[in-house]
Amino acid sequence: MNSSRKYLFVVNPISGDLDKSDMIQSVQAAAKDRNIEIHVFETDGKNDETQIRDWYDANKPERVLVAGGDGTIKMVAETLEDCDVIFGLIPAGSANGLSVDLEFPTDFEAVIDIAFDGKPKAIDMVCINNIKSIHLSDLGLNASLVKNYEQSSIRGKIGYALQSINTLKEEGEPFNVRIEANGGIIESEARMVVVANSQKYGTGVVINPMGKLDDGKFEIVLLKTLDLILFGKIITGNMPLDTGEIEIISTDKATITTNVPIHFQVDGEYCGEESKLDVYMLPGQMKIAHPLPAE
The missing domain is CATH 3.40.50.10330 (Probable inorganic polyphosphate/atp-NAD kinase; domain 1)
Structure with missing residues (x-):
């Protein structure tokens, strides 16, 4: 040619x-x-x-x-x-x-x-303990799900659904988390802490309604409880943002510390257990051919 x-x-x-x-x-x-x-x-x-x-x-x-x-x-x-x-x-x-x-x-x-x-669109990435994340990373319940999913033989959304049930059944006590961001400190019990550069998991579940891939910010989504009722609300797209069960912090730099090592995943890949995450923004890190005209 x-x-x-x-x-x-x-x-x-x-x-x-x-x-x-x-x-x-x-x-x-x-x-x-x-x-x-x-x-x-x-x-x-x-x-x-x-x-x-x-x-x-x-x-x-x-x-x-x-x-x-x-x-x-x-x-x-x-x-x-x-x-x-x-x-x-x-x-x-x-x-x-x-x-x-x-x-x-x-x-x-x-x-x-x-x-x-497609025209190029520059999107941000997030650096977490020197690991780059394009999309969504988290500590806690979903990272446990990712670990279980990687070890299972059933792939796709059916595999995720089956492991969601198993993970909820086997989940232990909540952990304590300390989040330092925007000059302030938040301390809480938690079931899951998400570092979100975007809005949705690959299953289509919206975990961070504030998320934008190109705004120079990431969000920390703190889920203080995560029982079957709340989990059902989340997977059906009904994030209960008007309650005290979920808190969202928008920032470009943060330190997240837990009282014990917690399961941790980055962009759908299990990364072991961590008790401290140093997180900062990497603006405009990559250009992606986009279905909409570049802004």
Whole structure:
């Protein structure tokens, strides 16, 4: 193909338990239609970052398309964090929180068109204990769910639903948390503390109605209780913000300390137990091809 335009297409072949062969063929056909040379790189968890970076440095593609879940997107974004590149997202994970928040269409052909032709939108990232988060991270109940989900054999939203029930059943006592932000201190019992750069989990559940991916702020969502009734309200989109059960703090820097180590996850990947999180904003960290005109 006689083309000076090059794209890199990073595919996680096991994300979401989906076969990616048809997806790869569709993307290759879309590239051919646009006279774009596209290189397909399938991740295998072995030295992916180095291989992606080496190919990028040698070829300088205009865009990097990523097919996978939020964890795959985050890995590629971190690998190319100092590069001036536009990322095209092709959601293909068990839960695709970032694309849900960006209001991507469900039609696959429309998603491909956005990845190739969408205008770039700069979005923020959050740094938590030197780990970068694009979307949502948390301590407590949901991180326990992520841990259980990773250890289960049932994938997708059904797997999440089953593990939600199991996690609620096995959850122990609430923990004590201290949040230092905006020059003040909040101390409380908690079931879950969310560091939210956006609004929704990949399942579509709104946990942070204030969230915007490009406002230079993140929110700390403090859930003081989380019984079956409150959990039901949250998953049906009825966040009870007018009660004392949930508190939301908007900031660009915070320290979160717990009295005991608590399960912790970043963008859907379990990261072990933590008792202290140092959190700060990374504004305008990556450019994503967006379904709406860039502001």
